[in-house]
Amino acid sequence: MKAIEIHDVRKRYRNLQALKGVSFTVERGEFFGLLGPNGAGKTTLISILAGLNRADSGRVSVLGHDVVGDYRMARRMLGVVPQELVFDPFFTVRETLRLQSGYFGLTRNDDWIDEIMANLDLTGKADANMRQLSGGMKRRVLVAQALVHRPPVIVLDEPTAGVDVELRQTLWKFISRLNREGHTIILTTHYLEEAEALCDRIAMLKFGEVVALDRTSNLLTQFAGLQLVLTFARGGLPPALEPLRMPSNPGERAVRLRLSGYQAVEPILAACREAGCEIEDMEINKADLEDVFVQIMRREGHMPGALPDPAMEAAA
Numbered sequence: 001m002k003a004i005e006i007h008d009v010r011k012r013y014r015n016l017q018a019l020k021g022v023s024f025t026v027e028r029g030e031f032f033g034l035l036g037p038n039g040a041g042k043t044t045l046i047s048i049l050a051g052l053n054r055a056d057s058g059r060v061s062v063l064g065h066d067v068v069g070d071y072r073m074a075r076r077m078l079g080v081v082p083q084e085l086v087f088d089p090f091f092t093v094r095e096t097l098r099l100q101s102g103y104f105g106l107t108r109n110d111d112w113i114d115e116i117m118a119n120l121d122l123t124g125k126a127d128a129n130m131r132q133l134s135g136g137m138k139r140r141v142l143v144a145q146a147l148v149h150r151p152p153v154i155v156l157d158e159p160t161a162g163v164d165v166e167l168r169q170t171l172w173k174f175i176s177r178l179n180r181e182g183h184t185i186i187l188t189t190h191y192l193e194e195a196e197a198l199c200d201r202i203a204m205l206k207f208g209e210v211v212a213l214d215r216t217s218n219l220l221t222q223f224a225g226l227q228l229v230l231t232f233a234r235g236g237l238p239p240a241l242e243p244l245r246m247p248s249n250p251g252e253r254a255v256r257l258r259l260s261g262y263q264a265v266e267p268i269l270a271a272c273r274e275a276g277c278e279i280e281d282m283e284i285n286k287a288d289l290e291d292v293f294v295q296i297m298r299r300e301g302h303m304p305g306a307l308p309d310p311a312m313e314a315a316a
Contacts (some may be wrong), residue, residue, distance in 0.1 A: 001064050003028045003153050003184035004049070009058035010209075011044055018044045019055070020208040026201075028063075028152075031185045033199035033216070035192070037297060042188045042240045043083065046157050050080045062153055076104060076306040079151035083158045089131045093122055093141055097148050104149040105315060116144045121166075136163045143171060153184045160191060172198065196220075196289035204296055212296050219292050223259040226259035227285045230269060235277035241268060246291075247298050259284070 004026035011019040019041045026032045031296035036042050049060055051067050051074065053093070060067045065074040088096060094113065101109040117123045120140045125133060129270065131139065145158060156175070160168045179185050189195055194217075195202060202219060204212040212219060227246060230237070231254045237245065244258040257268060272279060 001028070002026065002061075003030065003063060004032075004186065005059070005061045006045070006049075007059045009045065009048060009055045009060060011041075011048065011053070011055050018208050019048075021058070022205070022208070022210055023058075024203050024213055026184060026186060028184055029179070029182050031179050031198055032187070032199050033195040033202040034186060034188045034205065035195060035202060035293065036205035039207075041208040042205055043157060044208075045205075046080065046155055046186075046188070049155065051075055054307045076149070076153065077151055078153050078155065078282060079146035079149065080155045081143050081146045081157060081159045083161065085135060087130045087138055087141065089129070092127050092129055093133070093144075094126045095119070096141060097144055100145045100148045106149060109148065112150065113144075113148060116147055119137060119170075119177075120144055121170055132286050136167050139163050140167060140171075152182070153163075153186070154178065155186045157188050158190065159187075160189065160194065163172075168194075192289045192293055204293065206297060207264070216289070220287065220289065226261065227287050227291070228259050228265060228282045229254045229281075229285060230257065230272070230279055231255070231281040232276040233280035235272075235275060238275040238277065241271055244268070247294060254281070 002025045006025070007023050009019050009022045022041070022045060027288040034042055034045070044053065049062070049067060051071050054068065062074040062077045064078060065071075067074045085102070088099075091099065094117075097113045097116070098109070101107070101113070112122070117126055120143060122137070122140050122144060125137055130138065132209070134140065135266050143156075146154060146156075154175070159171060172194070175185060185198075187195060187199060199216050201215050202212070203210050214222070237255050237257075241257065244259075246258050248254065248256055261267065262284070269279070
């Protein structure tokens with residue numbers, strides 16, 4: 001049985017098609033990344049998964065429980081950490097977590113609540129009112145709320161957005177432990193180094209469609225691999241080497257070339273010497289997930305960081 005099954009999910013907001021037949025599965029115990037630029041449809045998809053929104057068509061299930069037909073069990077199987085800081089200002093941290101436990105019928109859950117608070121460095125704030133907490137502490141409470149009923153599937157929607165390094169380290173240490181213990185984790189993040197370090201597989205969304213889906217290691221090999229970065233003091237890249245050129249960052253003087261291996265460096269340098277070019281600087285890089293992301297998004301002309309359609313952003 002799959003942890004998550006998403007089959008041909010479509011969602012339209014007036015004249016905006018936010019999801020265009022999205023399909024993929026997540027294995028039990030997997031650490032899965034869901035990436036994409038703003039407006040790609042990630043949060044719309046998570047809202048449908050969590051039962052906060054309903055797809056126009058398609059099917060979504062959590063551990064075999066349909067999110068519409070068997071919504072009670074589907075929601076019991078799921079813990080979601082939302083992007084927004086949503087909290088009740090009238091309760092302390094401990095009261096908030098006890099109340100969340102009560103939603104799932106858990107009346108004697110203090111031992112697990114204490115363990116969650118200890119692992120998220122919330123113990124010292126257990127009796128503090130939610131209004132008194134910093135943004136980072138509120139974020140920790142959101143994570144604790146998602147975990148309080150011990151869900152087998154945990155969805156983290158931008159959990160470290162705008163938080164300090166300490167929280168990131170604390171959170172990932174605890175979440176990685178839960179993953180080792182068998183919990184399935186689904187992560188959306190704009191911090192691509194986090195996804196590269198944590199996720200076994202990654203799906204990339206763009207304009208409501210899945211444009212890449214593979215193991216993280218395969219994506220790094222297929223779309224990036226080794227790069228030779230050359231800065232020319234005189235001349236430019238010989239035309240014969242143009243097929244190796246990779247996209248460069250805006251305003252970057254350096255030329256990036258895809259390498260099939262270290263043995264390809266000398267033929268490239270020989271071609272530059274023959275063309276009369278003078279090289280000012282040279283380095284060999286192993287590409288990271290950000291390079292892969294840029295390449296995949298550029299294939300269809302949508303770069304991360306570009307402003308999406310306002311309606312698309314609202315729908316995501």
